[in-house]
Amino acid sequence: MGCWRCSLAERSLPDGQGASSPAVRPGAGLWPCSLTPRRFPQVNQGNIPGIQSTFLAMDTEEGVEVVWNELLFCDKKAFKAHEEKIKTMFEQLVLVDHPNIVKLHKYWLGAKDSKARVIFITEYVSSGSLKQFLKKTKKNHKAMNARAWKRWCTQMLSALSFLHACDPPIIHGNLTSDTIFIQHNGLIKIGSVWQRVFVNALPDHLRSPIRTEREEQRNMHFFPPEYGREADGTAVDIFSFGMCALEMAVLEIQSNGDARVSEEAITRARHSLDDPNMREFILACLTFNPDKRPTAHNLLFHRVLFEVHSLKLLAAHCFINNQYLMPENVVEEKTKELDLNMVMAEIRREGQPSVQWRYSEVSFLELDKFLEDVRNGIYPLMNFAVTRPLALPRALSQPQEDPQKTKTPTPEPFDVETRKVVQMQCNMELNEDKSQWHLTLLLVLEDKLHRHLSYDLLPTDNSKDLAMELVHYGFIHEDDCEKLANFLESTFHKYWSAPFLHEGYILPWFGKTTARGGKISEQEG
Numbered sequence: 001m002g003c004w005r006c007s008l009a010e011r012s013l014p015d016g017q018g019a020s021s022p023a024v025r026p027g028a029g030l031w032p033c034s035l036t037p038r039r040f041p042q043v044n045q046g047n048i049p050g051i052q053s054t055f056l057a058m059d060t061e062e063g064v065e066v067v068w069n070e071l072l073f074c075d076k077k078a079f080k081a082h083e084e085k086i087k088t089m090f091e092q093l094v095l096v097d098h099p100n101i102v103k104l105h106k107y108w109l110g111a112k113d114s115k116a117r118v119i120f121i122t123e124y125v126s127s128g129s130l131k132q133f134l135k136k137t138k139k140n141h142k143a144m145n146a147r148a149w150k151r152w153c154t155q156m157l158s159a160l161s162f163l164h165a166c167d168p169p170i171i172h173g174n175l176t177s178d179t180i181f182i183q184h185n186g187l188i189k190i191g192s193v194w195q196r197v198f199v200n201a202l203p204d205h206l207r208s209p210i211r212t213e214r215e216e217q218r219n220m221h222f223f224p225p226e227y228g229r230e231a232d233g234t235a236v237d238i239f240s241f242g243m244c245a246l247e248m249a250v251l252e253i254q255s256n257g258d259a260r261v262s263e264e265a266i267t268r269a270r271h272s273l274d275d276p277n278m279r280e281f282i283l284a285c286l287t288f289n290p291d292k293r294p295t296a297h298n299l300l301f302h303r304v305l306f307e308v309h310s311l312k313l314l315a316a317h318c319f320i321n322n323q324y325l326m327p328e329n330v331v332e333e334k335t336k337e338l339d340l341n342m343v344m345a346e347i348r349r350e351g352q353p354s355v356q357w358r359y360s361e362v363s364f365l366e367l368d369k370f371l372e373d374v375r376n377g378i379y380p381l382m383n384f385a386v387t388r389p390l391a392l393p394r395a396l397s398q399p400q401e402d403p404q405k406t407k408t409p410t411p412e413p414f415d416v417e418t419r420k421v422v423q424m425q426c427n428m429e430l431n432e433d434k435s436q437w438h439l440t441l442l443l444v445l446e447d448k449l450h451r452h453l454s455y456d457l458l459p460t461d462n463s464k465d466l467a468m469e470l471v472h473y474g475f476i477h478e479d480d481c482e483k484l485a486n487f488l489e490s491t492f493h494k495y496w497s498a499p500f501l502h503e504g505y506i507l508p509w510f511g512k513t514t515a516r517g518g519k520i521s522e523q524e525g
Helices: 076-081 083-095 130-140 146-164 193-201 217-222 235-250 263-271 276-285 311-321 330-337 364-376 463-472 478-495
Strands: 053-059 064-073 104-112 115-123 180-182 188-190 343-349 352-358 421-430 437-445 450-456 520-524
Touching: 064 076, 076 083, 076 115, 083 104, 083 115, 083 193, 130 180, 130 235, 146 188, 146 235, 217 235, 235 263, 235 276, 263 276, 311 364, 330 364, 421 478, 463 478
Parallel strands: none
Antiparallel strands: 053 064, 064 115, 104 115, 180 188, 343 352, 421 437, 437 450, 450 520
16 A cells, blocks of 8 residues: 555634634634624524523524524633533534434633633524424314324434434433424424533533523423432433423423423323323333333334335435435436336236336426435434444543653544545546556535545555545544445446456556555645
């Protein structure tokens, strides 16, 4: 394998992932617009606990609205002592990426007057909280649509299953109908994921600005008896989810004017359900013994939710998962080439006439909308094995050592790429004397960053080793290694005829190579 040498000219992104980044601050025009937060409209993102101020802001790069959250701490000196722990915690939460979880985009630490503060930017959900939606629905309907209830439960469990499968597991610990949001298209988003992790990361004397929904009497019924103990675990979220599922089914659990919802009111709401499978499902979640509560993943296989996915949905997920291999407008281009009278599918039955579907019967506008809904997370695939859990690093930045104490110099580790590749393009061409192949690779990452790589191939190079080196040097996420190797392999087959390939290895047929070996250069834009 040749020696990789990198020449990097990276487009500066909004920093703000640490306290030392001056690029992301009020008035910088990167996350909030040029206005200061005081002039933003203040929003109530579902009464998220622990937040002193929430403002509607504008991401001027992407042209989307976001939420600016502020947390103030009176004891600035004590806060400073735990600054690194807070930064590490937020670095971890930035990595959490799931279509049914409110995204934490960026954060930074700063000071305001004599107080320390944490500012973090989260995704804005314009349609409001689940509780607000249920109140509006109750005015017009007597009961929740069963299909919508199942779809929402599936999305919530998809998010909880993702959080609980992280290493270490992330316990939400604050799941109520106030911290669950709903988009106009029916997409569920779980918010306030940061709160439990943040509270656990801070000592008692710094927790004063952080309150939980449990402190509000009206939300006490969302929390199980074991809540707050040292031994509580992911079963806490299952109990809270069960209460949310019950509230969705009946639209509102009546408190009869009391400060908190009584156990009798919960029992009445449960018995009012007509579907016995739904009652059994919710009762399993609300079991007082946490050891007997099912996991989020197991609940997805309960008979009230489980269904065999349609071939259409499976095909949509397959298309989206492999979209990096295709141009951005592939659907539009392919539909132009189709003969609308062509048969796209046929069912043949013995002794009966066959049933045919032609392309003219397909609405391509509806197809685009369906693909967008699947991409956004409205229809998750849940009837499959759990994917590899997201490994959250304990510390993403190592403290610098005293240079006087360092006896032997050691090479600095390469930064690990945490962003996934969403699109790949590759091109190959021979050099002027036709003695060596030159490979250029375009990778589009999930934050829309474009990474351009170029490489002079050696006779001993193969697709698998090239992909592994890109992981080693921090150019791609390790989960994309196999995907990129297969993509490179198909590119090699495309450019070279069969006599020049043997088991995926590039044969030394293209003449002498220079002593400098393989070379890579990178440009991000």
